Amino acid sequence: MTASKNHYTAEFKEEAVRLVISSQKSCAEIARNLGVPPYLVVRWKQHHEQQGAVGRPQFTGRGVAALSEQEARFKKLERELEITRQERDILKKALAFFAKDH
Structure with a gap:
């Protein structure tokens, strides 16, 4: 999984969230393994949960309304x-x- 500096693809975010949900590891451990700041993984997981709760797509890309x-x-x-x-x-x-x- 590769991501450019300061911009991570929707697929990258989804994979990070999937790893957090499916594994017994913390967001910090997943973040460390992926080489991203832990606060981002926490934010992505929260965003995933909030958007999923209202039936919206979780990650739609930069500047695209969900x-x-x-x-x-x-x-x-x-x-x-x-x-x-x-x-x-x-x-x-x-x-x-x-x-x-x-």
């Missing part, structure tokens, strides 16, 4: 609704414009 399936669908529907409202407003203006000509 959304549950329902939250992602809700955001998609909100975007679609906004587009539909904009289209409706354009049609209203076009209708008013053409109604003036007659």
Whole structure:
């Protein structure tokens, strides 16, 4: 498992958490074996537990919001609704414009 300085891949984090959960070793021991600071492994384990408890993906990558399936669908529907409202407003203006000509 390799990781660049100050940035660890989602797979690396998942593997570290899996090792903590599946073994009888502490976060500090796992961190020492992986060559990372112990506080990171503790943080990753807490994040894994919190996200899993609400049904969200645990590690999604840098800058990517972790959304549950329902939250992602809700955001998609909100975007679609906004587009539909904009289209409706354009049609209203076009209708008013053409109604003036007659």
